[in-house]
Amino acid sequence: MNDELYDVIIVGGRIAGASLAARLGAAGLKVLILEKDMMPGRTVVSCPLLLSSGMQLLDEIGIDESLYAPDNTRFAGVALEMSEYFRTFVEIPDVHGRHFLYGIDRQILDEAIWRNLERFPSVTQLENFSVRELLVDEDGKVSGVTGMYKGGESKTFSAGAVIGADGRHSVVARKANASITEEVKQYNTAVYYAYWEGVAPYKAQDKEWIQIHSGCNGFSAVVIPASRGLTGVLAQCRHDYFNAPAGADEWYHSTIASFPRVAQRLKNAHQVTPLSGMKNVSNLFRQAAGNGWTLVGDAYHQKDSYDAQGIYDALLGAKILALQLIDWKEGKKDWGAAMQAYNREVYDALHPMFRSTLDRLKREMFTCPSPKLANGLLRWVLTNKKYRERFGLLATRNISPKNWASPGVMISAILNGAVADLRRKPNQAVWWTLPELKP
Numbered sequence: 419m420n421d422e423l424y425d426v427i428i429v430g431g432r433i434a435g436a437s438l439a440a441r442l443g444a445a446g447l448k449v450l451i452l453e454k455d456m457m458p459g460r461t462v463v464s465c466p467l468l469l470s471s472g473m474q475l476l477d478e479i480g481i482d483e484s485l486y487a488p489d490n491t492r493f494a495g496v497a498l499e500m501s502e503y504f505r506t507f508v509e510i511p512d513v514h515g516r517h518f519l520y521g522i523d524r525q526i527l528d529e530a531i532w533r534n535l536e537r538f539p540s541v542t543q544l545e546n547f548s549v550r551e552l553l554v555d556e557d558g559k560v561s562g563v564t565g566m567y568k569g570g571e572s573k574t575f576s577a578g579a580v581i582g583a584d585g586r587h588s589v590v591a592r593k594a595n596a597s598i599t600e601e602v603k604q605y606n607t608a609v610y611y612a613y614w615e616g617v618a619p620y621k622a623q624d625k626e627w628i629q630i631h632s633g634c635n636g637f638s639a640v641v642i643p644a645s646r647g648l649t650g651v652l653a654q655c656r657h658d659y660f661n662a663p664a665g666a667d668e669w670y671h672s673t674i675a676s677f678p679r680v681a682q683r684l685k686n687a688h689q690v691t692p693l694s695g696m697k698n699v700s701n702l703f704r705q706a707a708g709n710g711w712t713l714v715g716d717a718y719h720q721k722d723s724y725d726a727q728g729i730y731d732a733l734l735g736a737k738i739l740a741l742q743l744i745d746w747k748e749g750k751k752d753w754g755a756a757m758q759a760y761n762r763e764v765y766d767a768l769h770p771m772f773r774s775t776l777d778r779l780k781r782e783m784f785t786c787p788s789p790k791l792a793n794g795l796l797r798w799v800l801t802n803k804k805y806r807e808r809f810g811l812l813a814t815r816n817i818s819p820k821n822w823a824s825p826g827v828m829i830s831a832i833l834n835g836a837v838a839d840l841r842r843k844p845n846q847a848v849w850w851t852l853p854e855l856k857p
């Protein structure tokens with residue numbers, strides 16, 4: 419038995435766990451952070467885009483942009499291709515002093531956040547340590563953890579509270595019997611990706627873009643250049659359309675091949691990492707806290723990667739939790755009051771975007787538009803300047819997800835699009851036409 423008593427033990431040392439430890443360490447709390455992997459080492463399933471909203475939260479904990487984007491390959495935004503109907507560009511608005519986004523290598527980002535903790539004398543880091551059980555005292559309060567080093571030696575640590583920042587398969591959530599408080603299974607998707615070398619860039623309007631290609635048939639692909647010359651190529655489909663009798667690799671390659679606009683960029687490229695992914699990405703919230711324990715990041719809330727909000731949500735959840743834990747530690751609140759406030763604030767901060775992502779999945783992944791609808795209503799809305807600006811503000815969390823596409827915005831987009839179509843001269847060039855496919 420280890421006789422050292424920590425203020426908190428954090429299980430999981432990536433986005434949620436390590437950013438929480440940095441905030442608690444800056445406030446002088448005595449923190450033990452336990453991570454079952456080595457940093458760098460194995461990485462989690464994630465092929466992320468990082469938006470300016472997430473970068474701003476990384477600034478707050480002292481993580482400089484040069485640490486997670488060493489090649490500085492910035493993108494203006496996203497080129498969204500709707501099958502062969504049309505394309506549209508969503509630019510990242512100039513908020514938080516940045517009007518670009520990055521494709522991120524998670525190994526680099528996670529290592530930067532982990533190494534950052536070395537600055538805080540009150541934070542103890544332990545890698546290669548896997549938590550197996552929670553310690554519970556005679557009052558039923560969680561008071562520590564038991565786990566095992568990679569070599570097999572087991573050890574127990576005690577603390578005032580245990581925080582599960584241990585991702586979607588959270589051991590802390592399971593052992594604490596955290597209930598699922600909300601789950602939507604209808605719009606789950608399957609997502610697989612690999613990194614490639616030699617992928618041709620996507621240039622348009624004098625800028626370089628992240629490519630999202632929607633088949634408008636329940637399948638899509640995303641091409642995300644990251645660091646070190648690697649590009650993430652991701653294939654996604656509705657979970658009920660996922661059919662891979664010959665295995666996920668075959669499914670992945672045939673899905674990519676079904677999108678010529680993506681496949682043509684891979685002609686001179688080769689896959690350099692094994693396939694990674696999930697056949698059923700869940701959308702849920704768990705109970706945020708209980709007696710002596712609490713959850714943060716994916717352990718608390720999971721959603722589809724469609725809107726690229728997971729990292730931001732994990733960083734924001736950690737920030738909200740840190741403030742409550744500091745109040746609790748300083749005696750300003752008891753555990754119950756602090757966790758009640760955390761539960762309320764984190765849910766209010768994350769839930770509207772969760773609903774918005776589900777709505778978009780329903781509209782764009784689970785609805786197959788007819789050619790008439792795609793060339794009309796859908797194009798009028800998605801190419802509308804105001805709509806695109808508001809979507810950029812939504813993605814960077816600068817506008818409420820509750821009313822970003824208000825009836826007023828939608829009606830005006832439809833009217834403007836219809837009138838512009840009526841006024842257009844025959845053969846007049848339009849910017850949303852897709853470039854010709856190279857043979």
Ligand SMILES: Cc1cc2nc3c(=O)[nH]c(=O)nc-3n(C[C@H](O)[C@H](O)[C@H](O)COP(=O)(O)OP(=O)(O)OC[C@H]3O[C@@H](n4cnc5c(N)ncnc54)[C@H](O)[C@@H]3O)c2cc1C
Nearest residue numbers: 430433434454464466467549584585715716723726728729
């Ligand atoms: C295919 C895909 C694409 C994505 N794309 C994006 C995107 O574009 N943008 C975006 O923002 N987000 C994206 N996400 C989501 C994002 O990756 C997650 O939201 C984010 O990783 C959550 O961080 P976390 O710290 O909560 O959990 P994780 O990153 O999962 O970290 C949990 C940590 O806990 C450790 N751990 C687990 N169990 C134990 C244990 N028993 N003992 C000790 N340690 C343990 C694990 O080793 C891990 O290091 C994507 C996710 C997927 C699956």
